[in-house]
Amino acid sequence: MHLYTKIYEFAASAGALEGYVYQKEEMDMKALPKWVDNLLAAYKDLPSEALDAFQSSLDQTIGRAIRSLTSTLGEEHETVMRLKSMVVGSLPDSPDDFQKKKWFQKS
Numbered sequence: 001m002h003l004y005t006k007i008y009e010f011a012a013s014a015g016a017l018e019g020y021v022y023q024k025e026e027m028d029m030k031a032l033p034k035w036v037d038n039l040l041a042a043y044k045d046l047p048s049e050a051l052d053a054f055q056s057s058l059d060q061t062i063g064r065a066i067r068s069l070t071s072t073l074g075e076e077h078e079t080v081m082r083l084k085s086m087v088v089g090s091l092p093d094s095p096d097d098f099q100k101k102k103w104f105q106k107s
Helices: 003-021 031-045 048-073 078-084
Strands: none
């Protein structure tokens, strides 16, 4: 698979996860761990130079998902811990923390 395709599919899955868990109290606990495991496997398959280019954005996306999940599952839940393994920087303060401007947004 072409690298750009891998990056796109990984990013789409990460964004979809963030949206799926946002302010949800009930989730499909059969699907969620598999989704996170697949996301983690895809993350580990990406070259470090690609990750370096978007890691800070990923920290925000996955971080907001983590913040949503910890309110329901707790900080030490296995699924939360797997997601945390993909975060290099600091977590956003909340699932609503969208302060970072995206490259395509006007100032």
